[in-house]
Amino acid sequence: MPQQKNHSYDVIVVGSGASGGWACKRLAEAGLKVALLEAGRLQSDKNFTEHKPAFELKYRNRAPEIVRKTRPIQVKFGVCNEYTFNWFVNDLEEPYTTPADKPFDWMGRLRVTGGRTNVWGRVSLRFSDWDFKAASFDGHGENWPLGYKDIEPYYDLVEKYVGITGSAEGLEHLPDGQFQPPVPLTCQETFFRNRVKEKLGRTVMPARSANLTKPINGRGPCHFCGPCERGCMTHSYFNSAFTTVADALNTGNCTLISNAMVHKVLMDPDHNRARGILYIDRNTHHAREIYARTVILCAQTQESVRILLNSATPQHSNGLANSSGVLGHYLTAHVRGGGGSGEFPAFGARPSLGGPIKPLGIYIARFRNLQNAPPYKKFLRGFGYEGESSTEFNWKAPGFGEAYKKALLEPRTSIGITGFGEVLPRWDNFVELDPSVKDIYGIPVLKIHMSDGENERAMIQDMGDSAGEMLEVAGAKNIRTYAHPSAPRWALHEAGIARMGADPNKSVLNQFQQTHDIKNLFVMDASGFTSNPCQNPTLTIMALCVRSCDYLMSELQRNAI
Ligand SMILES: Cc1cc2nc3c(=O)[nH]c(=O)nc-3n(C[C@H](O)[C@H](O)[C@H](O)COP(=O)(O)OP(=O)(O)OC[C@H]3O[C@@H](n4cnc5c(N)ncnc54)[C@H](O)[C@@H]3O)c2cc1C
Ligand code: SF4
Secondary structure, three states: OOEOOOOOEEEEEEOOOHHHHHHHHHHHHOOOOEEEEOOOEOOOHHHOOOOOOHHHOOOOOOOHHHHHOOOOOHHHOOOOOOOOHHHEOOOOOOOOEOOOOOOOOEOOOEOEOOHHHHOOOOEOOOOOHHHHOHHHHHOOOOOOOOOHHHHHHHHHHHHHHHOEEOOOOOOOOOOOOOEEOOOOOOHHHHHHHHHHHHHHOOOEEEOOEOEOOOOEOOEOOOOOOOOHHHOOOOOOEOOHHHOHHHHHHHOOOEEEEOOEEEEEEEEEOOOOEEEEEEEEEOOOOOEEEEEEEEEEEOOOHHHHHHHHHHOOOOOOOOOOOOOOOOOOEOOEOOEOOEEEEEEOHHHOOOOOOOOOOOOOOEEEOOOOOOOOOOOOOOOOOOEEEEEEEEEEOOOOOOOOHHHHHHHHOOOEEEEEEEEEEOOOOOOOOEEEEEEEEEOOOOOEEEEEEOOOOHHHHHHHHHHHHHHHHHHHHOOOEEEEEEEOOOOOOOEOOOEOOOOEOOOOOOOOEOOOOEEOOOOOEEEOOHHHOOOOOOOOOHHHHHHHHHHHHHHHHHHHHOOOO
16 A cells, blocks of 8 residues: 655644644644645635626636536535635535435535635634533533633734634623724614613624734735635635644644545554544545654634544544544534525615625624523524625515616615524434445445424524514514524534533543644534534634644643543
8 A cells, every 4th residue: 555655744634624733733843743634626716706797607606506516415505616626625525425315405514725714704703601610500411621811812923823803791600812904884784782781781793704814824804895705815714724724734744635635543452542633645545654753634614524434443443532432422513594684775875786795794692591591491502693784775665767777876774693503412412423425535425313302493483473573673664584493504504513521431632632632633614613613613613723733732742642
């Protein structure tokens, strides 16, 4: 079997997205020799098309059926389109399966340096002890093996580097951070914020987002061109390809190996240690081995657990690091499916084409099941809303000719909000290997079993009802709300299937994302989350990863690994 010639690495990191980028940066800057294995191809500024008009594209970005031929799952989310589709996995070559009665759209599967951070929505929110210790408050599931004070300095560190625009709101359950100046709210957003606070006591704020409003580290402030998901030549949003990974490579201590599809972790059975990685070169389909003192998986939740399940050995017959039997279980992903919109005609500015486009909108902080109020009767935990306002031409105006042209210019000014809710960790939401299906590299694929429970259904209903209530008190017209209990999964924030815990009988990782079973094997993406609070996960993924890297280095220093 061909082997990677240079195998004098301290650490192998698998995956170059939000978590892998930070792992490489932190370790390489400290002087460790790091090999970064990334299944995708190289990313480059040359691929960024945020300023390219649709008329320069072959199909004017109006033929999703062309993309659907190879990416029938990925195309369901608009960020996979004619501009970007070749950053995404080919769903036919790298499939997954589900039971017939449990459809699950596993979207946002990237195959390019930077992973999902190329196309992410950038909303960046801290968790609080209200999340880390949620089980103590309501009795469901397990507490995290760490608390807010443990992670707070790492939130500070990551936010200062990433660049998060936002406003301090003083909420205990949604802690403030190290913010760059916020992007101001529009008139109707300000009005909505004030009314909702005054009448319902809920907090509407400018979205906390990884878009720069001030320059840092050679990255320019955002110039409001809009489509960040197509890349950004001024590096004004956070994408690990041109931030953390670039920093790691600049140290000279990190080697990026692209097109390296990791199949399994290689074990030394005599010493119960990981000794390296077996991967498939995506271009040649040749298998290769590479060795290091420590292995860190950062391939995204399901992908990392797939690698662990595929790494079974006679000593670890049901997957690596699975002596507890919980590996693959407690899959969570945020519920959406509830929200609403309404019009604010009093704020109609003249609509325009080609004006500045704010790449972020508003966020409404969670208001259910919090301190100083009795528990909400209909469900546990809570949800927040992402939203935005827009001023559009009246495209649906009736009539023809002059009358139509006049009516077209009557602005339609609206606000729309969508709930993002916590899914309770449940044993019967899980992933396993499908014994009958392999990808084109010969690697067994995942079968994903996921469905909503009663709690999620009740929450979705409340997302719709509460959206209507807020729009109503703000005086919106033509209010439309929705709550679709059977909405397909919106799987971009998956977590929990190699969960952290203090008890090795009930968890896969300790609080430093080190596997309980194999001391030199870590999993530093969201698979370790003990629960999946309603706040978007990536800021916490990055902060935890840096904390775990610091622990790893201290353990290496004292030869404990
Ligand atoms: C459209 C979209 C919008 C989002 N919006 C937000 C948001 O607003 N806020 C938020 O907090 N989060 C958001 N997210 C989620 C966020 O992007 C992820 O939480 C985050 O990127 C996960 O980081 P990660 O390191 O686990 O995985 P990724 O960033 O996905 O990186 C994983 C990398 O591993 C590589 N890889 C996978 N398998 C293998 C393998 N077998 N071998 C080698 N390499 C492999 C992949 O190619 C990829 O590059 C969004 C995601 C999407 C897709
Ligand atoms: S809106 Fe801002 S961050 Fe997004 S691509 Fe344009 S300049 Fe970059």
